[in-house]
Amino acid sequence: MKKLLFILLICIVSACQNDEQDPGQKGLAASIENSDYDGKKVVMIIVDTMMGSLVDSALQEESMPALQFLVENGQYYKELVSPFPTMSVTIESTLLTGEMADKHKVPGLYWYDQSEDRLVNYGSSFQTWLALGVKTSMHDALYKLNNQHLSQNVTTLFEDLEEKGLSSGAINTVIYQGKDKHKLKIPGFINEALGIPNAIETKGPDLLAFGKLAVPDVLEETDFSDGVFSRYGLNDKFSAEVMEALIKEGKQPDFTLIFLPDFDKKAHRHSPHYLKGFEETDQYLQGILNAYGSWEDALEENIFIVLGDHGSDKLTEDEEELTINLQNLYSEFTSAQLGDPVHKGNIAFGINQRMAYIYDPYDTEILPYLGQQAMQDKRVAFAAWMDKEEAGNWVTVISPDSDTMFRFKPEGEWLDKYGQSWSIDGDTGILSVEADEITGQISYQDYPDVLNQLYTSFLSHEAKKVVLAAEPGYSFWGDTLPTYPDGGEHGGIHKNDTLTALVIAGTDKEPEKLRILDLKDYVMELFSEEAGLDGQAER
Template identity: 25%
Template structure:
């Protein structure tokens, strides 16, 4: 029996409490109707809980130890330079606008995303399943697409690929995406492309990404952007109407709706690099609510010494590093040590240091990422780290840390038989299973 086609909707930054509290309201008729027809729950994202890391986990079914995207900003050891994916305009300008654009739009997928990771677009294309994506960042696929602007190079993506007007596999008549982001122009572009695709029944699998909610939440704070959530609902509603209404839509498509990460309120700002300004050959890559500290040469302090520099630093909630093959989590001089053993992970120390959702798995995977810093820092509740350009979201929302508010996401499924989505890394295997495609070995796990 041929499975129903599948639409995966990712609403960036949407918290479980915001979605759950909005259901039944007149502003969210489509999401309410989908919830009535399906199941609604919560899942855990990856760490650091930042968009490039989270979307890479959704696309590959892996944490950063496999997909190798460590943060919004990180030190490229091979090229001896910073990679910045656009923490802010100030950060992009500090890193170099041209380099930031290339890293974000081309390099992340063609060079940075792990070679051993397999995206849903690659796996489904290999199985003959037609794939499409709108505005989704971790897009690596099997079809070559030429850019619409001269400063970019061709990329490999899904069969039908639409990315902020910069890559468009076909003419759709959609408006310019960046004409007025604050007013919702990016999601309006996504909605127009989505309508076009559904009207033509132009895919078996569609990854439909809406980014405006996160943008608004950074400015207004978590759970304060009801007007933007209403626009997200309308964008999903456009897909439903293009199919002829909810019954016709669900007869044709199974649906997953989720977020990539949560958000929490920012009340304090830290310049984490100040803690290390006198340390030789040491670099801090910080943004939002997570940071990496890198040893750039042999004269830099060892990882333990760098971690100990953060004792007494109020913004540092959990400080992570590797020592003699073990994962060490440190907070205010107290430690939890995790060592691999034949019967599983053996721990010693204060278990409360990693009592956040799925924290041991996520922290260990973050440290094992080959592009991670020698020390990885999860911010304390309420704190945010200034980025490379000195920008922050004081008074608004942010994310990136291990804490529950940053880490829990809503997940809704309709017509997806037998899927248990306890983590964002369960999404890709569930999509592949829906189409009868074997998931990569690394993606086979027991759901939480």
């Protein structure tokens, strides 16, 4: 998500301010007024790249009093599993729908839309947007992502809560699909330069705040840090200020999802373990807790869920060594120039930092060869592709360190810790899966929930593809993409990418499964226990 915010910032900063007010968000006040809910409200705060090692260090140093207060008065988990790819657009889609990408259909930050024969990119870099077309990419990020690409066959947490008569809000999240109409106001001359409207209509929860693009009408008289020198509100400070104002003015929704994006940028540049940068997050957590009068009052009135969206892998220092150049690896093939129809080449790349999709747009049955080609580079952990057979869709996985292969598909005699059953065959060590023949149980080591994560990624979009995963310390690279020598990166499926932290305070109810996939159901259960949600009349 942080890359999307960065790109939007560039576009906005290059423009003049447009202070014209558009009517739009009028549903929140009515939602609060009409709600009969009198239980604890739920505040969910996503801290980008918050990992257990960072939380442990902060607790040891006693350097983050707000986070420490929540941990000491609640539950703390170090191994919350993210979906795959570990990019914020896919993660937020899974969090809000309770489905993996095979159902919500947001396959990553960078992917091939076969129906339009083009690459979609929500914000890897401004250079990527220039190559693909700024107008098209901005439309993808600001409109299509929530209104078309996110499947209309699944419902979000916001929509489900509204069906139960509860109000909800999203602050600086990229995924926010709901039932209420909102307008994203495009500042300055961007609409004229790109030929786009000065306001983009979208659908979200009762309250939607997205930097200066969407300031809720219920707070239109409030001053926020959303000027040019404050990145137009696309930062932690704006997120916290909006929440503080909602609390103080009695406009807090029953459920609020808040995104704090700033630490991820520091983790990329410095290190995933950059404690000093992580500690700055606490001032915003303190501000939210202080808005209730006392921190004890905050827990009396709310359930707080603070989580990271993904982990981050420490990259090697040498830039040339850390980057796996896919153009060089597949030099015998051609790929279309960015911005051209994908079919002008014989393959295409959808690079999500530490994972990559390698596409066969003509369906020429070269997937096994593309996978084998990647085995030339020992920095590639494995390659996988899906074989569609009469007996079911098997996924085949190979690795540079093994002369054999591993195959799996859903439904079978093997059961994992999440209650998912699988058929497996071959060398389980390729994915560090351990199979106990006595109990019929399989366990995951280096790749938490890897079978579910990999399988659903193949069904997330139609194009024929190979999935590549990078070894720790390395990242995939293509023209226009940034690199972070000696810094941090994610996107991959290794536990370094997929394990993040979770803190819950204000309730004794524990989550049954420690996956972001299961948090939507957990939140709905919290409301049910607080006030008999199932028996409430719908609005």
